[in-house]
Amino acid sequence: MDILVGTLLLASMYALVAFAWVLMFKTTGILNLATGAHLAIGAYLFDTFATRWELPWAITIAGWLVSGLAIAWVTQMGLFRRLAGQPEFVLVIATLGLASLLKGVQSLTWGTDSRLIREPFRDEFYFLPGDAVISAYGIATIGVAVVVFVASGIFFSRTKIGVEMRVTAEHAILAAQSGIRVDRIYIIGWWIAFSIASLAGILYAYNTALSPNMGDALGLRGIAPALVGGLDSIRGVIPGALIVAFAEVVGVRLLGGQMQDVTAWIVILAVLLIKPNGLFGSASVNRV
Amino acid sequence: MSHDSAIVLQDVSVTLGGNRILKNVSLDFAQGVTSGLIGPNGAGKTTLLNYICGIVPAVSGTRRILGRDATRLGTHDMLTAGLARTFQGAQFVGDLTAVENVMLGAHLRTRVNILTAALRTPAAMRSEAEIRARARVALERIGVAALADRQINELSFGDQRKVDLARALVTEAECILLDEPMAGLSAEEKDSLCEVLRELRREGGPTIVLIEHDMRVVSELCAWTAVLDAGELIAQGPTDEVLSADVVIEAYMGTGQTA
Numbered sequence: 012m013d014i015l016v017g018t019l020l021l022a023s024m025y026a027l028v029a030f031a032w033v034l035m036f037k038t039t040g041i042l043n044l045a046t047g048a049h050l051a052i053g054a055y056l057f058d059t060f061a062t063r064w065e066l067p068w069a070i071t072i073a074g075w076l077v078s079g080l081a082i083a084w085v086t087q088m089g090l091f092r093r094l095a096g097q098p099e100f101v102l103v104i105a106t107l108g109l110a111s112l113l114k115g116v117q118s119l120t121w122g123t124d125s126r127l128i129r130e131p132f133r134d135e136f137y138f139l140p141g142d143a144v145i146s147a148y149g150i151a152t153i154g155v156a157v158v159v160f161v162a163s164g165i166f167f168s169r170t171k172i173g174v175e176m177r178v179t180a181e182h183a184i185l186a187a188q189s190g191i192r193v194d195r196i197y198i199i200g201w202w203i204a205f206s207i208a209s210l211a212g213i214l215y216a217y218n219t220a221l222s223p224n225m226g227d228a229l230g231l232r233g234i235a236p237a238l239v240g241g242l243d244s245i246r247g248v249i250p251g252a253l254i255v256a257f258a259e260v261v262g263v264r265l266l267g268g269q270m271q272d273v274t275a276w277i278v279i280l281a282v283l284l285i286k287p288n289g290l291f292g293s294a295s296v297n298r299v
Numbered sequence: 300m301s302h303d304s305a306i307v308l309q310d311v312s313v314t315l316g317g318n319r320i321l322k323n324v325s326l327d328f329a330q331g332v333t334s335g336l337i338g339p340n341g342a343g344k345t346t347l348l349n350y351i352c353g354i355v356p357a358v359s360g361t362r363r364i365l366g367r368d369a370t371r372l373g374t375h376d377m378l379t380a381g382l383a384r385t386f387q388g389a390q391f392v393g394d395l396t397a398v399e400n401v402m403l404g405a406h407l408r409t410r411v412n413i414l415t416a417a418l419r420t421p422a423a424m425r426s427e428a429e430i431r432a433r434a435r436v437a438l439e440r441i442g443v444a445a446l447a448d449r450q451i452n453e454l455s456f457g458d459q460r461k462v463d464l465a466r467a468l469v470t471e472a473e474c475i476l477l478d479e480p481m482a483g484l485s486a487e488e489k490d491s492l493c494e495v496l497r498e499l500r501r502e503g504g505p506t507i508v509l510i511e512h513d514m515r516v517v518s519e520l521c522a523w524t525a526v527l528d529a530g531e532l533i534a535q536g537p538t539d540e541v542l543s544a545d546v547v548i549e550a551y552m553g554t555g556q557t558a
Contacts, residue, residue, distance in 0.1 A: 060553045171406065178403060184354060187374035188384060189403050191469075 012141025017068075017260040018253065020218070023156035026252035027211035028233025029240065030163070032203040035243050038180045038200035039091070040097060044106040046208050047230020048113035051223070053079060053209015054128075054216050055121045062129040076206065078272045083201035092194060118223060125222040128213070152214040160249065161208060167245070176200060235275045240284045241292020250290060254278060304363070305330040305474040305506040306351060306382075309470040311360030313343070313350055318348045321357075322530045330474070330522070333507040334502055335521030335538060337514075339551060340529040345387055352377050352384055355519045365473055366374050366531035381476070383472035387479050387510075391451045398447040399463045401434035402468040437469040438462070441495055464495075474506040481516050489516060496520055518542060526550065 028050065035043035043049075056078050060071040086109065094105055135147045167173040167237030178206055179196045180182040187193050208230065214222075222228075236255045240247025255275050282290065301466040306328040313321040320343045324529040328334045336344050349355040350360060351376040361370045365381045372380060385402065391400045438444045441461045446454060451462060460480060467475045480496075481489045493516060496507060511517050517524060518538055534541050541547060 131395045164345070174406065177394075178392050181394070182390060184374070185386070185390050185403075187354070188352060188408060189380040189466075190375050191406075206466060 012083045013143035014257075014260050014264065016139065016143045016145050016149070018257045019153055020145070020254035020256075021259060022236075022249075022252040023153045024211050024215055024218075024229065025236045025256055026156055026232055026248050027159060027207050027214070028229055029236035029243070029248045029252055030159070031208035031211070031246055032234050032237040033240070033242060033245055034204045034207070037245065038176055038204075039102075039197060040180070041102045041106060042242075043204065044103065045110035045113060046204070046233065047226035048117070049082075049205045049226075050208040050212040050233075051226030052082070052113050052117055053205060054212030054221055054225070055124040057118060057209065057213050058126065058128050058216070058221055059121075062126070065129065068131055075209070079209065080198075080202050081204045083088035083198050085193060087198045087199050091197065094191065096167060119228070121223070123223045125220045128221055129218050130217070137139065146218070148214075148217045154219060155210065155214060159210065163203075163245075172196075172199060197249075197275055207231055232272075232275060235279050238279050238289055241289025243293055244289060247291030254282075303330050304328065304370045305365060305395075306508065307363040307440075308347075308351070309361045311347075311350060311362070312358045313346055313355055315346065315355065316356050320409065320530050321350070321527075322531045324360070324527070324530075326525055326532060326535065327518060328474075328508050330333070330506050330556075331381045331503075332522045333496065333509060333520050335517040335524035336510045336527065337512070337517060337524060338527035341529075342550075343480060344527055345478055347527065348384065348478055348508075348510065351476065354445060355403045359532040378472060380472055381473040383470040383474075383476060383505075384477065385460075385467050385477035385480060387482070389456060389463045391463065391466075393450075393452040395451060396448050396459075397451050397454065398431060398434045399442070400451050400462055401437055401465045401469050402430050404437075404469040405433055405471075434465070434469050437465040440468065440499075441465045442491065457484045460484065461492070464492075468505075472505060473510070477507060477509045479510050479512065481511060481513050489513065493519060514542060 031046050031049070032043065035041065035046070038114060053075065057071065057075045060066045060074045061068070068072065090109065091102065092107060094102055132147065137145050137147070139145060155215065166209035167177060174198055175186065175191045177197065178189070179191060181192055183193050187197070211233070212225060213230060236248060238251070239254055240249075240251025255278055258274045258278045259271050262270045266274075300546050305328050308324055308326040311321055311324045312319065324347065327520050336347065338344050346355055350357055351364075353372055353376065361368065363369060367380065371379055375378070377383070392403065393535070435444060435447055438447050443458055443461045443465070443466055446458055449457060455464065464477070464480065467477075480492060484492065498522065500507070509517075509521060509534070521538045523536070524538040524541045525542060533546045533550055534544050
């Protein structure tokens with residue numbers, strides 16, 4: 012039972028991070044190496060609004076979303092628009108540069124200490140049958156992940172912008188020809204990916220603490236479920252996250268805490284050896 | 300002159316990767332007729348189409364679409380300007396069905412946001428149903444209504460072409476540009492597509508500009524034809540005159556070899 016709870020909690024966070032990776036890969040066709048930096052910056056921005064300035068929660072959330080949009084806008088119009096038409100390799104390296112830039116901004120602005128975020132409600136622990144414990148924030152984390160996935164399911168399959176994003180991902184010129192403003196779609200893509208990655212960071216901070224290196228720790232860990240599920244498969248994110256989280260929880264249980272990273276990568280290697288495109292990926296992913 | 304012209308190009312020069320692809324091309328495609336754009340491979344036909352659609356920028360020159368200056372418009376503005384196109388080789392979104400690909404052409408008219416979609420409001424459902432119905436009509440017009448719900452990447456190349464054309468039609472654009480619609484089709488498929496295009500013309504459908512290699516198709520469909528060779532416009536006029544002009548024959552045969 013506690014394995015189940017641990018898996019669900021970890022999988023919720025992994026699924027969000029993996030979703031950010033997959034979303035960027037699907038909408039722009041590049042592996043966004045700044046996903047981890049997004050995760051950390053977003054969480055720190057949220058912390059600034061919530062803890063340092065003690066703004067009301069609605070304004071905190073609005074401020075976090077607006078600053079995410081600003082970052083997305085600058086990223087697309089200031090950087091990636093100018094790189095349009097460059098080989099993929101250049102774009103991926105650009106995301107690496109973006110990651111270092113954001114990390115620099117992060118450590119200059121917020122330093123290198125871990126800290127706690129102001130809590131919207133008191134954390135409590137609930138005891139479940141089979142010696143399992145779950146905290147209120149653990150429940151909230153799982154709930155948020157479920158809401159995000161249901162909402163994005165509706166968003167991508169039924170809304171105008173969602174369909175525009177899918178079309179742009181597959182065929183940018185055809186999309187533009189159909190009257191879709193491709194730049195705007197890319198900005199929205201960056202924005203959603205940023206928001207979802209940093210949501211994972213915020214939830215992680217509530218479950219443990221806001222720490223300066225969580226961008227690397229959680230951000231890079233999130234690519235494991237994305238690879239297992241298939242980098243171009245939104246559908247593959249949840250099973251991928253569950254598999255990786257389960258392997259980690261069991262691996263830690265059997266082999267100790269230092270095995271956490273190792274088990275994740277063993278799962279990735281195993282899946283990639285059997286199905287190189289991930290469990291749900293399509294054969295056309297040949298780029299990374 | 301300009302109010303009955305669908306597309307007017309003036310002194311258009313395009314450079315790509317340091318190569319001059321188009322050299323001072325001035326062209327006038329009339330409204331309400333089917334015009335051809337021909338020329339040997341590498342003459343710059345597709346580049347010209349891409350310039351008209353705002354995909355490729357020009358070094359110099361202007362373009363007017365349906366009487367309005369379109370020089371500064373971007374690709375996503377073309378549809379509102381009244382222009383739709385198909386692509387060389389069928390282009391589509393592979394994980395959608397045929398009818399959904401056609402709906403893409405009309406998607407600017409949809410009004411579905413996350414709230415109305417989640418709540419399945421009557422307005423959102425109506426908007427989608429209406430566009431789906433129009434897409435089906437367009438498929439029927441092209442003669443592939445039976446394939447509407449098939450996944451598009453399962454269709455034959457010829458059928459994908461037709462779906463591409465239906466996507467251009469459903470936009471109700473006043474002018475559509477077709478980039479080699481017949482390439483890779485069998486003789487029967489060519490005949491049936493020719494018939495569809497002729498039918499469109501008879502019904503007073505959109506102005507059509509057509510890039511084509513098959514001269515039989517060009518002389519059958521196009522009242523007017525322009526010829527590009529090595530980036531320069533070497534002839535334009537009524538199709539039968541253009542096709543028998545010496546410069547055109549020379550461009551296709553190569554100079555010196557015909558003597």
